[in-house]
Amino acid sequence: MTDRRTAILEASARTIARRGVRGLRMDELAAEAGVSTALVYYHFKDRAGILRRTLEFITDRAGRYARGQHDTEGPTNPRELLELSLLLEFQDLPEVRENSTAWGELRASAIFEPELREELAEAGAAWIRQTTELLALAQPAATTAEVISSAERLTALREGLNARRLGGILRPEHARELMREAIEVEIAHLTTRR
Amino acid sequence: MTDRRTAILEASARTIARRGVRGLRMDELAAEAGVSTALVYYHFKDRAGILRRTLEFITDRAGRYARGQHDTEGPTNPRELLELSLLLEFQDLPEVRENSTAWGELRASAIFEPELREELAEAGAAWIRQTTELLALAQPAATTAEVISSAERLTALREGLNARRLGGILRPEHARELMREAIEVEIAHLTTRR
DNA sequence: GTCTATACAAGGATAGAC
DNA sequence: GTCTATCCTTGTATAGAC
Numbered sequence: 278m279t280d281r282r283t284a285i286l287e288a289s290a291r292t293i294a295r296r297g298v299r300g301l302r303m304d305e306l307a308a309e310a311g312v313s314t315a316l317v318y319y320h321f322k323d324r325a326g327i328l329r330r331t332l333e334f335i336t337d338r339a340g341r342y343a344r345g346q347h348d349t350e351g352p353t354n355p356r357e358l359l360e361l362s363l364l365l366e367f368q369d370l371p372e373v374r375e376n377s378t379a380w381g382e383l384r385a386s387a388i389f390e391p392e393l394r395e396e397l398a399e400a401g402a403a404w405i406r407q408t409t410e411l412l413a414l415a416q417p418a419a420t421t422a423e424v425i426s427s428a429e430r431l432t433a434l435r436e437g438l439n440a441r442r443l444g445g446i447l448r449p450e451h452a453r454e455l456m457r458e459a460i461e462v463e464i465a466h467l468t469t470r471r
Numbered sequence: 472m473t474d475r476r477t478a479i480l481e482a483s484a485r486t487i488a489r490r491g492v493r494g495l496r497m498d499e500l501a502a503e504a505g506v507s508t509a510l511v512y513y514h515f516k517d518r519a520g521i522l523r524r525t526l527e528f529i530t531d532r533a534g535r536y537a538r539g540q541h542d543t544e545g546p547t548n549p550r551e552l553l554e555l556s557l558l559l560e561f562q563d564l565p566e567v568r569e570n571s572t573a574w575g576e577l578r579a580s581a582i583f584e585p586e587l588r589e590e591l592a593e594a595g596a597a598w599i600r601q602t603t604e605l606l607a608l609a610q611p612a613a614t615t616a617e618v619i620s621s622a623e624r625l626t627a628l629r630e631g632l633n634a635r636r637l638g639g640i641l642r643p644e645h646a647r648e649l650m651r652e653a654i655e656v657e658i659a660h661l662t663t664r665r
Numbered sequence: 666g667t668c669t670a671t672a673c674a675a676g677g678a679t680a681g682a683c
Numbered sequence: 684g685t686c687t688a689t690c691c692t693t694g695t696a697t698a699g700a701c
Contacts, residue, residue: 281666281667296583297580297582297583298493299492299493299580299583300583302693302694302695303694303695303696304693304694304695312667312668313667313668313669314695314696315667315668315669315696315697315698316666316667316668318695318696318697319666319667320666323695323696324695324696378582381579381582382579382582384634384638385575385576385579385580385634386491386493386579387638388491388572388575388576388637388638388639389490389491389493389494394638394639394640397638397640398638398639398640401635401640402640426649426652429649430628430649430652430653430656432631433628433631433632433635433641433649434624434627434628434631435631436631436634436635437626437627437628437629437630437631437632437634438627438631440578440579440630440631440634441595441627441630443582444578444581444582444588444591444592445582445588445592446588446591446592446595446596447627455620455623455624455627458620458624459624462624462656462657462660463656465660465663466656466659466660469659469663475684475685496675496676496677497676497677497678498675498676498677506685506686507685507686507687508677508678509678509679509680509685509686509687509688510684510685510686512677512678512679513684513685514684517677517678518677518678
């Protein structure tokens with residue numbers, strides 16, 4: 278593959294997705310990456326360091342992945358782009374699932390690891406921004422404030438549904454369906470308003 | 472207070488809310504409860520045991536708390552009861568905050584601790600049931616299927632908003648506002664339908 | 666940059682007395 | 684039921700050679 282550093286980050290995402298943040302062991306991570314534990318420390322200083330960098334890595338990868346989708350599918354209308362972007366996470370592709378599992382784990386653990394919070398807040402804000410833009414395109418008549426509120430609800434719902442799906446108490450198809458309906462409901466709300 | 476066993480469970484909820492599941496240390500828990508570590512093991516067998524029982528304890532306490540609210544506020548209409556029940560978690564009372572922080576933590580860790588999943592799924596289902604009932608009362612004309620979907624979205628949104636609030640990237644008042652609007656939007660949706 | 670070997674701390678769990 | 688004392692596994696981190 279690429280350089281060792283990247284290999285370690287990939288291994289970290291994979292391991293976190295499989296065992297959780299609490300279950301991430303430095304030696305296991307090293308083995309997964311095919312390097313020695315010492316090298317992990319050389320590149321990332323300590324455990325907190327890999328966590329921070331892994332969150333960064335996952336965020337970037339999710340962004341790349343989402344952008345890739347948009348390009349492949351060709352130009353479509355805002356409404357369809359919105360669905361595409363909000364439903365992406367619920368696809369049952371291994372890579373997507375790994376990313377969102379790891380993401381969910383890191384998000385949860387950020388509550389008690391202040392170091393991760395800034396990165397996390399930024400990623401969350403970016404999601405809201407992107408959703409707001411697409412919603413505004415889909416429904417130009419609506420107030421900015423209302424569009425933002427809708428975007429906040431949709432992204433928060435997405436995370437809530439994802440948490441349930443990862444917990445195994447909600448099937449992916451059902452999550453997708455609920456998400457799709459929510460988009461419909463919010464757009465209808467923005468339409469009928471005044 | 473009551474018996475030691477309960478004291479340990481209370482201490483566990485408190486400690487998980489403060490340090491997270493990952494940060495829960497048997498000796499710290501024991502100290503918090505004012506007992507020896509050995510006693511914790513005597514009552515709960517092992518670490519997984521306290522986690523399981525703490526989840527159970529928190530679920531019960533949340534239920535008691537919610538019911539208490541309803542009684543105190545006196546009989547109101549379904550719509551108001553619905554708001555009350557869905558907004559309860561976002562109040563900034565220490566006890567409520569502790570409960571929902573610990574709950575969020577346990578939910579997140581359940582992904583990797585199958586033992587917790589059953590309990591968790593049941594609690595989630597109970598929330599959906601209760602919300603469905605209140606929604607159906609508030610909007611008797613709607614289809615059962617549609618009401619259930621709305622309830623699923625509202626409860627998932629509640630969890631998503633709560634995760635953000637706990638992560639410190641969403642203020643409680645704003646969470647409440649978004650939740651309140653979501654109820655409005657969903658009820659409007661159920662009304663206009665056919 | 667990368668490895669082998671190892672020090673060292675932390676934390677889960679139990680034995681045995683009261 | 685409850686405590687004191689302690690064991691011992693597991694896991695983080697570093698020293699030092701290549």
